[in-house]
Amino acid sequence: MADQLADAPVTILLASQDATIVDRRAGQRSLLGRLDRAQVAPGFIFAEECAGTNGIGTALEERKAFRVRGEEHLLEALHPLACVGSPIVDPVSRAVTGIVDITCQVDDVNELMAPLVLSAVRDIEERLFALSARSEQNLLREYMRSKRRGHAAVVAMSRDTVIATPTVSRLMDSTDQMMIWDWISTHLAAKDEWEGPLRFADGIDVRVHARRVGESTDPLSAILELRPLASPAPPRPRARLAPAAPAGAAPATRIAGRSLAAHRLQDRVDEITATVAPVLIVGESGVGKTHLARQIQYRWGRHDPVPSVDASMLTPSAVAELRARLSGSFACIIEHLDEVPDDAVASTRRLLDAAVELGAPVIATATSSTPDDLRHQVQTHVRRSVCIPPLRQRIEDLTDLARELLAAELPDRPTPQLQPAAHRALIDHHWPGNLRELASVLSTAAARSMGFDIKLEHLPADYRTLGAGRRLTSLERTEREAIVRALDESDGNKSLAAHRLGVARSTLYRKIRALGLENETFGS
Numbered sequence: 001m002a003d004q005l006a007d008a009p010v011t012i013l014l015a016s017q018d019a020t021i022v023d024r025r026a027g028q029r030s031l032l033g034r035l036d037r038a039q040v041a042p043g044f045i046f047a048e049e050c051a052g053t054n055g056i057g058t059a060l061e062e063r064k065a066f067r068v069r070g071e072e073h074l075l076e077a078l079h080p081l082a083c084v085g086s087p088i089v090d091p092v093s094r095a096v097t098g099i100v101d102i103t104c105q106v107d108d109v110n111e112l113m114a115p116l117v118l119s120a121v122r123d124i125e126e127r128l129f130a131l132s133a134r135s136e137q138n139l140l141r142e143y144m145r146s147k148r149r150g151h152a153a154v155v156a157m158s159r160d161t162v163i164a165t166p167t168v169s170r171l172m173d174s175t176d177q178m179m180i181w182d183w184i185s186t187h188l189a190a191k192d193e194w195e196g197p198l199r200f201a202d203g204i205d206v207r208v209h210a211r212r213v214g215e216s217t218d219p220l221s222a223i224l225e226l227r228p229l230a231s232p233a234p235p236r237p238r239a240r241l242a243p244a245a246p247a248g249a250a251p252a253t254r255i256a257g258r259s260l261a262a263h264r265l266q267d268r269v270d271e272i273t274a275t276v277a278p279v280l281i282v283g284e285s286g287v288g289k290t291h292l293a294r295q296i297q298y299r300w301g302r303h304d305p306v307p308s309v310d311a312s313m314l315t316p317s318a319v320a321e322l323r324a325r326l327s328g329s330f331a332c333i334i335e336h337l338d339e340v341p342d343d344a345v346a347s348t349r350r351l352l353d354a355a356v357e358l359g360a361p362v363i364a365t366a367t368s369s370t371p372d373d374l375r376h377q378v379q380t381h382v383r384r385s386v387c388i389p390p391l392r393q394r395i396e397d398l399t400d401l402a403r404e405l406l407a408a409e410l411p412d413r414p415t416p417q418l419q420p421a422a423h424r425a426l427i428d429h430h431w432p433g434n435l436r437e438l439a440s441v442l443s444t445a446a447a448r449s450m451g452f453d454i455k456l457e458h459l460p461a462d463y464r465t466l467g468a469g470r471r472l473t474s475l476e477r478t479e480r481e482a483i484v485r486a487l488d489e490s491d492g493n494k495s496l497a498a499h500r501l502g503v504a505r506s507t508l509y510r511k512i513r514a515l516g517l518e519n520e521t522f523g524s
Protein backbone atom coordinates (compact mmCIF):
# COMPACT_ATOMS: atom_id res chain seq x y z
CA MET A 1 0.00 0.00 0.00
CA ALA A 2 2.88 2.34 0.84
CA ASP A 3 4.34 1.72 -2.64
CA GLN A 4 0.98 2.35 -4.30
CA LEU A 5 0.56 5.64 -2.45
CA ALA A 6 4.18 6.77 -2.79
CA ASP A 7 3.25 9.75 -4.99
CA ALA A 8 -0.10 10.54 -3.38
CA PRO A 9 -0.38 13.47 -0.93
CA VAL A 10 -1.16 11.13 1.98
CA THR A 11 0.66 9.17 4.63
CA ILE A 12 -0.24 5.79 6.16
CA LEU A 13 -0.08 5.29 9.90
CA LEU A 14 -0.16 2.08 11.88
CA ALA A 15 -0.98 2.33 15.58
CA SER A 16 -0.90 -0.30 18.31
CA GLN A 17 -3.88 -1.36 20.40
CA ASP A 18 -3.15 1.45 22.87
CA ALA A 19 -3.18 4.03 20.04
CA THR A 20 0.59 4.55 19.93
CA ILE A 21 1.82 5.20 16.39
CA VAL A 22 4.25 2.41 15.56
CA ASP A 23 4.87 3.06 11.87
CA ARG A 24 4.45 5.82 9.31
CA ARG A 25 4.86 5.18 5.59
CA ALA A 26 4.71 7.26 2.37
CA GLY A 27 3.95 10.96 2.27
CA GLN A 28 5.39 14.00 0.54
CA ARG A 29 7.93 16.14 2.31
CA SER A 30 5.58 19.06 3.09
CA LEU A 31 3.02 16.72 4.64
CA LEU A 32 5.66 14.87 6.67
CA GLY A 33 7.01 18.18 7.99
CA ARG A 34 3.54 19.18 9.13
CA LEU A 35 2.99 15.76 10.71
CA ASP A 36 6.29 16.02 12.58
CA ARG A 37 5.30 19.44 13.93
CA ALA A 38 1.98 17.97 15.11
CA GLN A 39 3.85 14.94 16.58
CA VAL A 40 2.01 12.54 14.29
CA ALA A 41 4.99 10.21 14.26
CA PRO A 42 6.07 6.84 15.65
CA GLY A 43 6.18 6.73 19.45
CA PHE A 44 3.44 9.35 20.00
CA ILE A 45 0.19 8.28 21.61
CA PHE A 46 -3.15 9.30 20.10
CA ALA A 47 -5.48 7.65 22.59
CA GLU A 48 -8.65 9.69 22.89
CA GLU A 49 -7.99 10.51 26.51
CA CYS A 50 -4.65 12.17 25.61
CA ALA A 51 -5.41 13.67 22.20
CA GLY A 52 -9.20 14.04 22.13
CA THR A 53 -11.08 13.32 18.90
CA ASN A 54 -8.70 12.01 16.23
CA GLY A 55 -8.70 9.29 13.58
CA ILE A 56 -6.68 6.82 15.64
CA GLY A 57 -7.96 7.19 19.22
CA THR A 58 -11.60 7.67 18.27
CA ALA A 59 -11.60 4.72 15.85
CA LEU A 60 -10.20 2.66 18.71
CA GLU A 61 -12.87 3.87 21.14
CA GLU A 62 -15.73 3.38 18.70
CA ARG A 63 -14.38 0.08 17.31
CA LYS A 64 -15.25 1.23 13.80
CA ALA A 65 -13.84 3.32 10.96
CA PHE A 66 -13.80 6.99 11.83
CA ARG A 67 -13.20 10.06 9.67
CA VAL A 68 -11.99 13.39 11.17
CA ARG A 69 -11.43 16.59 9.26
CA GLY A 70 -9.77 19.89 10.23
CA GLU A 71 -11.30 21.50 13.29
CA GLU A 72 -13.19 18.37 14.26
CA HIS A 73 -9.84 17.41 15.81
CA LEU A 74 -9.57 18.48 19.43
CA LEU A 75 -5.91 19.41 19.19
CA GLU A 76 -5.24 22.61 17.33
CA ALA A 77 -2.02 21.18 15.88
CA LEU A 78 -4.15 18.67 13.98
CA HIS A 79 -6.53 21.24 12.46
CA PRO A 80 -4.66 21.41 9.12
CA LEU A 81 -5.08 17.64 8.73
CA ALA A 82 -7.78 15.17 7.76
CA CYS A 83 -7.73 11.45 8.33
CA VAL A 84 -9.59 8.14 8.29
CA GLY A 85 -8.73 5.43 10.81
CA SER A 86 -10.11 1.96 11.20
CA PRO A 87 -9.50 -0.66 13.94
CA ILE A 88 -7.99 -4.05 13.12
CA VAL A 89 -10.15 -6.65 14.85
CA ASP A 90 -8.66 -10.06 15.53
CA PRO A 91 -10.88 -12.51 13.60
CA VAL A 92 -10.82 -15.08 16.39
CA SER A 93 -10.59 -13.19 19.72
CA ARG A 94 -12.53 -10.15 18.38
CA ALA A 95 -10.11 -7.89 20.26
CA VAL A 96 -8.84 -4.71 18.61
CA THR A 97 -5.18 -5.32 17.85
CA GLY A 98 -4.26 -2.04 16.14
CA ILE A 99 -5.44 0.80 13.91
CA VAL A 100 -4.68 1.67 10.29
CA ASP A 101 -5.03 5.33 9.41
CA ILE A 102 -4.55 7.45 6.28
CA THR A 103 -3.84 11.11 6.91
CA CYS A 104 -3.52 14.07 4.53
CA GLN A 105 -3.71 17.87 4.57
CA VAL A 106 -7.30 19.11 4.67
CA ASP A 107 -7.23 20.36 1.06
CA ASP A 108 -6.12 16.95 -0.24
CA VAL A 109 -9.04 14.94 1.20
CA ASN A 110 -10.09 12.23 -1.20
CA GLU A 111 -13.13 9.94 -1.20
CA LEU A 112 -10.85 6.92 -1.76
CA MET A 113 -9.17 7.22 1.63
CA ALA A 114 -11.86 5.28 3.52
CA PRO A 115 -12.07 2.32 1.07
CA LEU A 116 -8.26 2.11 1.04
CA VAL A 117 -8.05 1.96 4.83
CA LEU A 118 -10.80 -0.66 4.97
CA SER A 119 -9.12 -2.82 2.36
CA ALA A 120 -5.77 -2.67 4.25
CA VAL A 121 -7.53 -3.66 7.46
CA ARG A 122 -9.24 -6.58 5.68
CA ASP A 123 -5.84 -7.82 4.40
CA ILE A 124 -4.34 -7.66 7.88
CA GLU A 125 -7.29 -9.47 9.43
CA GLU A 126 -6.96 -12.25 6.83
CA ARG A 127 -3.29 -12.66 7.76
CA LEU A 128 -4.19 -12.80 11.43
CA PHE A 129 -6.58 -15.59 10.57
CA ALA A 130 -3.76 -17.52 8.85
CA LEU A 131 -1.64 -17.04 11.99
CA SER A 132 -4.27 -18.76 14.07
CA ALA A 133 -3.41 -21.93 12.08
CA ARG A 134 0.09 -21.60 13.52
CA SER A 135 -1.31 -21.48 17.02
CA GLU A 136 -3.01 -24.83 16.35
CA GLN A 137 0.42 -26.29 15.58
CA ASN A 138 1.77 -24.88 18.86
CA LEU A 139 -1.11 -26.53 20.65
CA LEU A 140 -0.32 -29.91 19.14
CA ARG A 141 3.36 -29.55 20.03
CA GLU A 142 2.51 -28.71 23.67
CA TYR A 143 0.11 -31.66 23.82
CA MET A 144 2.87 -34.03 22.68
CA ARG A 145 5.25 -32.51 25.25
CA SER A 146 2.75 -33.06 28.05
CA LYS A 147 2.29 -36.68 27.01
CA ARG A 148 6.02 -37.24 26.77
CA ARG A 149 6.36 -35.95 30.33
CA GLY A 150 4.25 -38.94 31.33
CA HIS A 151 0.85 -37.34 31.91
CA ALA A 152 -1.79 -39.96 31.14
CA ALA A 153 -4.84 -37.69 31.04
CA VAL A 154 -4.23 -34.69 28.80
CA VAL A 155 -6.59 -32.53 26.73
CA ALA A 156 -5.51 -29.91 24.22
CA MET A 157 -8.29 -27.50 23.39
CA SER A 158 -8.85 -24.40 21.31
CA ARG A 159 -12.09 -22.93 20.00
CA ASP A 160 -12.08 -25.31 17.01
CA THR A 161 -9.93 -28.24 18.17
CA VAL A 162 -10.05 -30.93 20.84
CA ILE A 163 -7.33 -33.55 21.19
CA ALA A 164 -7.41 -35.93 24.15
CA THR A 165 -5.55 -38.98 25.39
CA PRO A 166 -7.65 -42.19 25.41
CA THR A 167 -8.10 -41.98 29.21
CA VAL A 168 -9.91 -38.67 28.83
CA SER A 169 -11.71 -39.44 25.55
CA ARG A 170 -13.48 -42.29 27.34
CA LEU A 171 -14.80 -39.82 29.96
CA MET A 172 -15.69 -36.88 27.75
CA ASP A 173 -18.79 -36.31 25.62
CA SER A 174 -19.78 -33.18 23.69
CA THR A 175 -21.46 -31.58 26.73
CA ASP A 176 -18.23 -32.07 28.67
CA GLN A 177 -16.29 -30.46 25.83
CA MET A 178 -18.49 -27.37 25.94
CA MET A 179 -18.26 -27.24 29.71
CA ILE A 180 -14.46 -27.58 29.61
CA TRP A 181 -14.23 -24.81 27.01
CA ASP A 182 -16.30 -22.54 29.26
CA TRP A 183 -14.07 -23.46 32.20
CA ILE A 184 -10.93 -22.60 30.22
CA SER A 185 -12.38 -19.34 28.89
CA THR A 186 -13.29 -18.26 32.41
CA HIS A 187 -10.13 -19.25 34.23
CA LEU A 188 -7.57 -18.44 31.57
CA ALA A 189 -9.10 -15.10 30.59
CA ALA A 190 -6.69 -13.21 32.79
CA LYS A 191 -4.17 -15.88 33.83
CA ASP A 192 -1.78 -18.11 31.95
CA GLU A 193 -2.28 -21.01 34.31
CA TRP A 194 -5.04 -22.30 36.57
CA GLU A 195 -5.64 -25.33 38.72
CA GLY A 196 -8.97 -26.38 40.15
CA PRO A 197 -11.72 -29.02 40.31
CA LEU A 198 -14.03 -29.88 37.44
CA ARG A 199 -16.98 -32.30 37.24
CA PHE A 200 -17.80 -34.35 34.14
CA ALA A 201 -21.42 -34.77 33.05
CA ASP A 202 -21.60 -38.28 34.51
CA GLY A 203 -20.48 -37.05 37.96
CA ILE A 204 -16.78 -37.88 37.77
CA ASP A 205 -14.70 -35.27 39.58
CA VAL A 206 -11.22 -34.43 38.45
CA ARG A 207 -8.59 -31.88 39.37
CA VAL A 208 -7.41 -29.96 36.34
CA HIS A 209 -4.20 -28.08 35.77
CA ALA A 210 -4.74 -25.84 32.73
CA ARG A 211 -2.11 -23.78 31.01
CA ARG A 212 -2.51 -21.35 28.19
CA VAL A 213 -0.56 -22.07 25.00
CA GLY A 214 1.08 -19.19 23.15
CA GLU A 215 0.87 -15.49 23.82
CA SER A 216 -1.99 -13.83 25.63
CA THR A 217 -2.78 -12.04 22.35
CA ASP A 218 -3.05 -15.36 20.45
CA PRO A 219 -6.44 -17.04 20.10
CA LEU A 220 -7.17 -18.89 23.35
CA SER A 221 -5.91 -22.45 23.44
CA ALA A 222 -4.85 -24.53 26.41
CA ILE A 223 -3.36 -27.78 27.65
CA LEU A 224 -5.23 -29.46 30.49
CA GLU A 225 -3.74 -32.17 32.65
CA LEU A 226 -6.38 -34.09 34.60
CA ARG A 227 -6.05 -36.04 37.80
CA PRO A 228 -8.97 -37.98 39.29
CA LEU A 229 -10.13 -37.01 42.77
CA ALA A 230 -10.50 -39.74 45.35
CA SER A 231 -14.28 -39.58 45.61
CA PRO A 232 -16.68 -40.38 44.12
CA ALA A 233 -14.42 -43.02 42.68
CA PRO A 234 -14.38 -42.94 38.89
CA PRO A 235 -13.62 -46.12 36.98
CA ARG A 236 -9.88 -45.71 37.33
CA PRO A 237 -7.51 -46.14 34.48
CA ARG A 238 -4.87 -48.68 35.47
CA ALA A 239 -1.76 -47.07 36.85
CA ARG A 240 1.31 -47.72 34.79
CA LEU A 241 4.85 -46.72 35.33
CA ALA A 242 5.12 -43.78 32.96
CA PRO A 243 7.84 -44.51 30.46
CA ALA A 244 10.87 -42.58 31.59
CA ALA A 245 11.46 -39.44 29.56
CA PRO A 246 14.47 -39.63 27.25
CA ALA A 247 17.64 -38.64 29.02
CA GLY A 248 18.03 -34.87 28.77
CA ALA A 249 20.56 -32.63 30.49
CA ALA A 250 21.76 -34.02 33.82
CA PRO A 251 19.80 -32.42 36.68
CA ALA A 252 21.68 -29.89 38.83
CA THR A 253 23.05 -31.58 41.92
CA ARG A 254 22.86 -28.44 44.10
CA ILE A 255 19.69 -26.77 45.34
CA ALA A 256 19.29 -23.39 43.65
CA GLY A 257 19.22 -20.41 45.99
CA ARG A 258 21.07 -18.79 48.86
CA SER A 259 18.33 -18.38 51.46
CA LEU A 260 18.52 -20.07 54.83
CA ALA A 261 15.70 -22.35 53.63
CA ALA A 262 17.75 -23.33 50.56
CA HIS A 263 20.80 -24.10 52.74
CA ARG A 264 18.70 -26.22 55.11
CA LEU A 265 17.16 -28.05 52.18
CA GLN A 266 20.60 -28.67 50.71
CA ASP A 267 21.86 -30.09 54.03
CA ARG A 268 18.85 -32.40 54.34
CA VAL A 269 19.22 -33.59 50.74
CA ASP A 270 22.93 -34.26 51.34
CA GLU A 271 22.03 -36.36 54.39
CA ILE A 272 19.39 -38.28 52.46
CA THR A 273 21.54 -39.02 49.45
CA ALA A 274 24.25 -40.51 51.64
CA THR A 275 22.15 -43.71 51.89
CA VAL A 276 20.07 -45.40 49.19
CA ALA A 277 16.65 -46.01 50.76
CA PRO A 278 13.07 -44.78 50.21
CA VAL A 279 12.46 -41.06 50.73
CA LEU A 280 9.29 -39.01 51.01
CA ILE A 281 9.39 -35.48 49.57
CA VAL A 282 6.64 -33.21 50.88
CA GLY A 283 5.69 -29.75 49.66
CA GLU A 284 2.93 -27.72 48.06
CA SER A 285 1.90 -28.41 44.51
CA GLY A 286 4.45 -27.23 41.94
CA VAL A 287 7.18 -26.66 44.51
CA GLY A 288 9.57 -29.00 42.69
CA LYS A 289 9.12 -32.34 44.47
CA THR A 290 9.39 -34.50 41.36
CA HIS A 291 12.30 -32.39 40.17
CA LEU A 292 14.11 -32.96 43.48
CA ALA A 293 13.26 -36.69 43.31
CA ARG A 294 15.09 -36.82 39.97
CA GLN A 295 18.05 -34.91 41.45
CA ILE A 296 18.29 -37.42 44.29
CA GLN A 297 17.98 -40.38 41.93
CA TYR A 298 20.77 -38.85 39.86
CA ARG A 299 22.98 -38.50 42.90
CA TRP A 300 22.30 -42.18 43.68
CA GLY A 301 23.81 -42.96 40.31
CA ARG A 302 20.58 -43.28 38.29
CA HIS A 303 21.77 -41.33 35.30
CA ASP A 304 18.93 -42.53 33.10
CA PRO A 305 15.60 -40.93 34.01
CA VAL A 306 13.69 -43.06 36.50
CA PRO A 307 10.06 -44.01 35.66
CA SER A 308 7.24 -42.53 37.70
CA VAL A 309 3.70 -43.47 38.67
CA ASP A 310 0.88 -41.24 39.92
CA ALA A 311 -0.42 -42.68 43.20
CA SER A 312 -3.92 -41.36 42.51
CA MET A 313 -4.15 -43.93 39.71
CA LEU A 314 -2.97 -46.88 41.79
CA THR A 315 -5.16 -49.94 42.14
CA PRO A 316 -4.39 -52.88 44.46
CA SER A 317 -3.38 -55.01 41.47
CA ALA A 318 -1.11 -52.28 40.07
CA VAL A 319 0.61 -52.04 43.47
CA ALA A 320 0.98 -55.84 43.49
CA GLU A 321 2.65 -55.64 40.08
CA LEU A 322 5.08 -53.02 41.35
CA ARG A 323 5.80 -55.11 44.39
CA ALA A 324 6.61 -58.12 42.23
CA ARG A 325 9.24 -56.04 40.43
CA LEU A 326 10.71 -54.63 43.62
CA SER A 327 14.33 -55.37 44.35
CA GLY A 328 17.23 -53.52 45.90
CA SER A 329 17.91 -51.88 42.57
CA PHE A 330 14.39 -51.19 41.34
CA ALA A 331 14.03 -47.40 41.18
CA CYS A 332 10.80 -45.48 40.73
CA ILE A 333 9.08 -42.27 41.75
CA ILE A 334 5.57 -42.49 43.20
CA GLU A 335 3.99 -39.07 42.82
CA HIS A 336 1.22 -37.71 45.05
CA LEU A 337 1.32 -40.48 47.65
CA ASP A 338 -1.27 -38.54 49.67
CA GLU A 339 -3.78 -39.16 46.90
CA VAL A 340 -3.56 -42.92 46.89
CA PRO A 341 -7.15 -44.24 46.58
CA ASP A 342 -8.69 -45.79 49.70
CA ASP A 343 -8.72 -49.30 48.26
CA ALA A 344 -5.00 -49.15 47.46
CA VAL A 345 -3.86 -47.78 50.85
CA ALA A 346 -3.14 -51.17 52.45
CA SER A 347 -1.29 -52.60 49.46
CA THR A 348 0.74 -49.40 49.02
CA ARG A 349 1.73 -49.59 52.67
CA ARG A 350 3.01 -53.11 52.10
CA LEU A 351 4.85 -51.99 48.98
CA LEU A 352 6.64 -49.26 50.93
CA ASP A 353 7.48 -51.61 53.79
CA ALA A 354 9.11 -53.96 51.29
CA ALA A 355 10.97 -51.04 49.64
CA VAL A 356 12.31 -49.91 53.02
CA GLU A 357 13.38 -53.46 53.86
CA LEU A 358 15.19 -53.89 50.55
CA GLY A 359 16.71 -50.40 50.56
CA ALA A 360 15.14 -49.81 47.14
CA PRO A 361 15.63 -46.36 45.61
CA VAL A 362 11.91 -45.55 45.64
CA ILE A 363 11.02 -41.89 46.10
CA ALA A 364 7.50 -40.74 46.89
CA THR A 365 6.10 -37.21 46.81
CA ALA A 366 3.11 -35.75 48.64
CA THR A 367 1.49 -32.33 48.82
CA SER A 368 -0.21 -32.94 52.15
CA SER A 369 1.31 -34.05 55.41
CA THR A 370 -1.92 -33.82 57.44
CA PRO A 371 -1.34 -36.10 60.45
CA ASP A 372 -4.84 -37.56 60.76
CA ASP A 373 -5.15 -38.42 57.12
CA LEU A 374 -5.53 -42.10 56.28
CA ARG A 375 -2.91 -41.65 53.61
CA HIS A 376 -0.55 -40.20 56.19
CA GLN A 377 -0.23 -43.74 57.51
CA VAL A 378 1.17 -44.72 54.14
CA GLN A 379 3.55 -41.80 54.16
CA THR A 380 4.98 -42.65 57.56
CA HIS A 381 6.10 -45.98 56.11
CA VAL A 382 8.75 -44.20 54.10
CA ARG A 383 10.44 -43.01 57.33
CA ARG A 384 12.91 -40.57 55.75
CA SER A 385 11.42 -37.35 54.50
CA VAL A 386 12.35 -33.90 53.30
CA CYS A 387 10.10 -30.88 52.99
CA ILE A 388 10.48 -28.27 50.24
CA PRO A 389 9.26 -24.85 51.41
CA PRO A 390 6.89 -22.91 49.13
CA LEU A 391 8.48 -20.28 46.91
CA ARG A 392 6.93 -17.39 48.87
CA GLN A 393 8.90 -18.53 51.93
CA ARG A 394 12.21 -18.46 50.04
CA ILE A 395 11.52 -15.56 47.70
CA GLU A 396 15.14 -14.42 47.95
CA ASP A 397 15.98 -17.55 45.90
CA LEU A 398 13.89 -16.34 42.98
CA THR A 399 16.86 -15.01 41.00
CA ASP A 400 18.76 -18.31 41.17
CA LEU A 401 15.63 -20.37 40.57
CA ALA A 402 14.67 -18.19 37.61
CA ARG A 403 18.14 -18.66 36.13
CA GLU A 404 17.79 -22.44 36.47
CA LEU A 405 14.29 -22.48 34.99
CA LEU A 406 15.30 -20.22 32.10
CA ALA A 407 18.37 -22.34 31.41
CA ALA A 408 16.09 -25.39 31.21
CA GLU A 409 13.65 -23.48 28.96
CA LEU A 410 16.36 -22.25 26.57
CA PRO A 411 19.04 -24.94 26.70
CA ASP A 412 20.69 -23.88 23.44
CA ARG A 413 21.32 -20.20 24.10
CA PRO A 414 22.74 -17.87 26.72
CA THR A 415 20.38 -17.66 29.68
CA PRO A 416 18.46 -14.35 29.69
CA GLN A 417 18.67 -12.20 32.83
CA LEU A 418 15.77 -10.64 34.70
CA GLN A 419 15.92 -6.85 34.40
CA PRO A 420 15.45 -5.04 37.76
CA ALA A 421 11.81 -3.96 37.22
CA ALA A 422 10.79 -7.46 36.11
CA HIS A 423 12.66 -8.93 39.06
CA ARG A 424 10.90 -6.54 41.47
CA ALA A 425 7.49 -7.43 40.07
CA LEU A 426 8.18 -11.18 40.36
CA ILE A 427 9.49 -10.85 43.91
CA ASP A 428 6.25 -9.13 44.85
CA HIS A 429 4.05 -11.99 43.66
CA HIS A 430 2.62 -14.54 46.08
CA TRP A 431 3.31 -17.61 43.88
CA PRO A 432 0.49 -19.96 44.92
CA GLY A 433 1.54 -22.27 42.04
CA ASN A 434 5.20 -22.21 43.17
CA LEU A 435 7.92 -23.15 40.67
CA ARG A 436 5.43 -24.51 38.15
CA GLU A 437 3.82 -21.08 38.03
CA LEU A 438 7.21 -19.35 37.89
CA ALA A 439 8.34 -21.67 35.07
CA SER A 440 5.22 -20.86 33.10
CA VAL A 441 5.60 -17.08 33.61
CA LEU A 442 9.26 -17.21 32.60
CA SER A 443 8.52 -19.33 29.58
CA THR A 444 5.97 -16.74 28.36
CA ALA A 445 8.36 -13.90 29.15
CA ALA A 446 11.29 -15.58 27.38
CA ALA A 447 9.15 -16.09 24.28
CA ARG A 448 8.12 -12.41 24.36
CA SER A 449 11.70 -11.21 24.86
CA MET A 450 12.79 -13.55 22.04
CA GLY A 451 15.30 -15.12 24.42
CA PHE A 452 16.93 -11.79 25.39
CA ASP A 453 16.89 -10.22 28.85
CA ILE A 454 13.43 -10.11 30.40
CA LYS A 455 11.92 -6.69 31.00
CA LEU A 456 8.78 -5.79 32.90
CA GLU A 457 6.71 -5.60 29.71
CA HIS A 458 7.61 -9.18 28.77
CA LEU A 459 5.84 -10.57 31.86
CA PRO A 460 2.20 -11.68 31.54
CA ALA A 461 -0.09 -8.74 32.46
CA ASP A 462 -1.08 -10.18 35.83
CA TYR A 463 2.52 -10.28 36.98
CA ARG A 464 3.45 -6.70 36.12
CA THR A 465 2.29 -5.55 39.53
CA LEU A 466 1.98 -1.80 39.03
CA GLY A 467 5.61 -1.33 38.03
CA ALA A 468 6.65 -0.23 41.51
CA GLY A 469 6.16 -3.75 42.74
CA ARG A 470 3.18 -2.78 44.89
CA ARG A 471 0.68 -5.51 45.76
CA LEU A 472 -3.00 -4.58 45.32
CA THR A 473 -5.01 -3.92 48.45
CA SER A 474 -8.21 -5.92 48.78
CA LEU A 475 -10.22 -2.81 47.91
CA GLU A 476 -8.15 -2.33 44.76
CA ARG A 477 -8.59 -5.99 43.88
CA THR A 478 -12.38 -5.63 44.15
CA GLU A 479 -12.24 -2.48 42.06
CA ARG A 480 -10.06 -4.21 39.49
CA GLU A 481 -12.46 -7.14 39.25
CA ALA A 482 -15.43 -4.80 38.71
CA ILE A 483 -13.58 -2.89 36.00
CA VAL A 484 -12.41 -6.05 34.24
CA ARG A 485 -15.98 -7.41 34.32
CA ALA A 486 -17.42 -4.18 32.91
CA LEU A 487 -14.80 -4.04 30.16
CA ASP A 488 -15.39 -7.68 29.30
CA GLU A 489 -19.13 -7.16 29.12
CA SER A 490 -18.57 -4.12 26.93
CA ASP A 491 -16.22 -5.98 24.59
CA GLY A 492 -13.39 -3.63 25.56
CA ASN A 493 -15.40 -0.46 24.74
CA LYS A 494 -14.29 1.97 27.44
CA SER A 495 -17.15 4.46 26.97
CA LEU A 496 -19.68 1.69 27.48
CA ALA A 497 -17.74 0.23 30.43
CA ALA A 498 -17.53 3.66 32.10
CA HIS A 499 -21.28 4.06 31.59
CA ARG A 500 -21.95 0.63 33.16
CA LEU A 501 -19.71 1.48 36.11
CA GLY A 502 -21.32 4.91 36.50
CA VAL A 503 -17.98 6.77 36.31
CA ALA A 504 -16.59 9.34 33.91
CA ARG A 505 -14.50 7.97 31.08
CA SER A 506 -11.46 9.91 32.30
CA THR A 507 -11.84 8.25 35.73
CA LEU A 508 -11.96 4.85 34.09
CA TYR A 509 -8.78 5.59 32.11
CA ARG A 510 -7.02 6.67 35.29
CA LYS A 511 -8.09 3.51 37.10
CA ILE A 512 -7.06 1.32 34.18
CA ARG A 513 -3.57 2.77 34.33
CA ALA A 514 -3.31 2.69 38.12
CA LEU A 515 -4.45 -0.93 38.29
CA GLY A 516 -2.06 -2.06 35.56
CA LEU A 517 -4.77 -3.01 33.07
CA GLU A 518 -3.56 -0.98 30.07
CA ASN A 519 -2.21 -3.96 28.16
CA GLU A 520 -5.11 -6.30 28.78
CA THR A 521 -7.60 -7.26 26.10
CA PHE A 522 -11.24 -7.61 26.99
CA GLY A 523 -14.37 -9.12 25.58
CA SER A 524 -15.20 -12.37 23.85
Ligand SMILES: Nc1ncnc2c1ncn2[C@@H]1O[C@H](COP(=O)(O)OP(=O)(O)OP(=O)(O)O)[C@@H](O)[C@H]1O
Binds near residue numbers: 289291366404
Ligand atom coordinates in the same frame (compact mmCIF):
# COMPACT_ATOMS: atom_id res chain seq x y z
N1 LIG B 1 15.06 -26.53 40.67
C1 LIG B 1 14.39 -26.54 39.53
N2 LIG B 1 15.01 -26.22 38.39
C2 LIG B 1 14.36 -26.21 37.21
N3 LIG B 1 13.05 -26.53 37.09
C3 LIG B 1 12.38 -26.87 38.19
C4 LIG B 1 13.01 -26.90 39.47
N4 LIG B 1 12.10 -27.28 40.37
C5 LIG B 1 10.94 -27.46 39.70
N5 LIG B 1 11.12 -27.21 38.39
C6 LIG B 1 10.08 -27.25 37.37
O1 LIG B 1 8.89 -26.75 37.96
C7 LIG B 1 7.76 -27.52 37.57
C8 LIG B 1 7.08 -28.12 38.78
O2 LIG B 1 7.98 -29.03 39.40
P1 LIG B 1 7.52 -30.47 39.92
O3 LIG B 1 6.65 -31.18 38.93
O4 LIG B 1 8.74 -31.15 40.39
O5 LIG B 1 6.61 -30.01 41.14
P2 LIG B 1 5.81 -30.94 42.17
O6 LIG B 1 6.06 -30.36 43.50
O7 LIG B 1 6.15 -32.38 41.96
O8 LIG B 1 4.31 -30.63 41.71
P3 LIG B 1 2.96 -31.50 41.95
O9 LIG B 1 2.85 -31.84 43.39
O10 LIG B 1 1.87 -30.55 41.53
O11 LIG B 1 3.06 -32.70 41.06
C9 LIG B 1 8.29 -28.57 36.60
O12 LIG B 1 8.10 -28.07 35.28
C10 LIG B 1 9.77 -28.66 36.94
O13 LIG B 1 10.52 -29.08 35.82
